[in-house]
Amino acid sequence: MDRGFAARLDASDPLAFARDRFELADGIVYLDGNSLGAMPRSVPGALSDAMHRQWAADLITSWNANGWWELPGRIGDRIAAMIGAGEGQVICGDSTSVQLFQLLTAACRLRPGRSVLITDGNSFPTDQYLADAVGRMLGLTVVRVHPNNLGEYLTEDVAAVAFSMVDYRTGELFDAAGITAAVHDSGALMLWDLCHAVGALPVALDDLGSDFAVGCTYKYLNGGPGSPAFAYIAARHLTNADLPLTGWHGHRAPFDLEQQFEPSATIERARIGTPPLLSMLALDAALDAFGGVDMAAIRTKSLALTDLVIMYADSELAGCEVSVVTPRAHERRGSQVALRMPHAYEVCQALIARGVIGDFRAPDLLRLGFAPLYLRYADVWDALVALRAVLTEGEFRRPEFAVRSAVT
Ligand SMILES: Cc1ncc(COP(=O)(O)O)c(C=O)c1O
Numbered sequence: 422m423d424r425g426f427a428a429r430l431d432a433s434d435p436l437a438f439a440r441d442r443f444e445l446a447d448g449i450v451y452l453d454g455n456s457l458g459a460m461p462r463s464v465p466g467a468l469s470d471a472m473h474r475q476w477a478a479d480l481i482t483s484w485n486a487n488g489w490w491e492l493p494g495r496i497g498d499r500i501a502a503m504i505g506a507g508e509g510q511v512i513c514g515d516s517t518s519v520q521l522f523q524l525l526t527a528a529c530r531l532r533p534g535r536s537v538l539i540t541d542g543n544s545f546p547t548d549q550y551l552a553d554a555v556g557r558m559l560g561l562t563v564v565r566v567h568p569n570n571l572g573e574y575l576t577e578d579v580a581a582v583a584f585s586m587v588d589y590r591t592g593e594l595f596d597a598a599g600i601t602a603a604v605h606d607s608g609a610l611m612l613w614d615l616c617h618a619v620g621a622l623p624v625a626l627d628d629l630g631s632d633f634a635v636g637c638t639y640k641y642l643n644g645g646p647g648s649p650a651f652a653y654i655a656a657r658h659l660t661n662a663d664l665p666l667t668g669w670h671g672h673r674a675p676f677d678l679e680q681q682f683e684p685s686a687t688i689e690r691a692r693i694g695t696p697p698l699l700s701m702l703a704l705d706a707a708l709d710a711f712g713g714v715d716m717a718a719i720r721t722k723s724l725a726l727t728d729l730v731i732m733y734a735d736s737e738l739a740g741c742e743v744s745v746v747t748p749r750a751h752e753r754r755g756s757q758v759a760l761r762m763p764h765a766y767e768v769c770q771a772l773i774a775r776g777v778i779g780d781f782r783a784p785d786l787l788r789l790g791f792a793p794l795y796l797r798y799a800d801v802w803d804a805l806v807a808l809r810a811v812l813t814e815g816e817f818r819r820p821e822f823a824v825r826s827a828v829t
Contacts, residue, residue, distance in 0.1 A: 744760070
């Protein structure tokens, strides 16, 4: 294995054309698209149009003339096509945290008399915090269970189970089909957090029979910092999902301006208030980067990229106290590789100084994310060589790399 091997993979890469759809500075290898995706070239023009034509010139008429009102549902349908959901079940808006609160509450309210809400004690903090908040509000007991150990906890007391499809730290992809089926066998409802799955691997929400799902759009969907999240409600729950945040955009007839809230009978009931239009228009343009791209091709390249990293770690980093935390089995791997090592924070900073951008997850993980649309194998090879140099030459010991910033 050498750089030539990586270059040959680039030469036969069917997704190679997509890199040009992104603005990426020379000399940077961006391995953090699982935190904030790179900027698609389609975005600045769309934002300029949003500001100069839609906002400045068309003003308030844009709600009708430029389709602002329909945008949350229109983007929702675009995302639905990427997560195996039929139209009319996904809405775009608000943050993942807000959507978790909305859908966890609705799920538990659909199972009255059941007193337990299950979350994963290893999942991203906001998923756990919101589960706790919903538990407190509805008088439920929140139980933390690892997705691989769910079986014994699925009693008739469980109202809902909420897991991330991919573990944000280890990159483990869970057995979504088996888990969803087991949850349903127990009579409970299933919510999937797709933050680390959407845009990175094929998801088949309808086929899974998933009840609810949420996800963010600023990672593999490249929607930009703070771009709005999405919520999926399976069609069978659309008329009875009792969502707690009853903003006027979710009303059956918002412009009737009635005193009492009556939810829309469609996915529109999951709207809350006025959405962040500029961010949403940026996201709409960003999704064009997936035009003509098959999710299966993304998955194939994602696995080849992560295979390359794991092979390199096994052969070249063996003496560097580095261990691969991410599962080796393809069917259990998301689109990232987490490497456990001493001084992971300092190593991450030293890599950034060399133009290789990954991130650190406490206490000891260097997390490298792989966005197949814009990564080249040869660049990944160069990043790995840089990692080896940082580790073997002790570069990470420089005092400036130990300084902790607010965001790690
Ligand atoms: C699994 C998961 N859920 C939620 C979030 C973030 O939620 P929010 O978009 O509300 O900040 C993240 C962020 O990285 C995440 O990894």
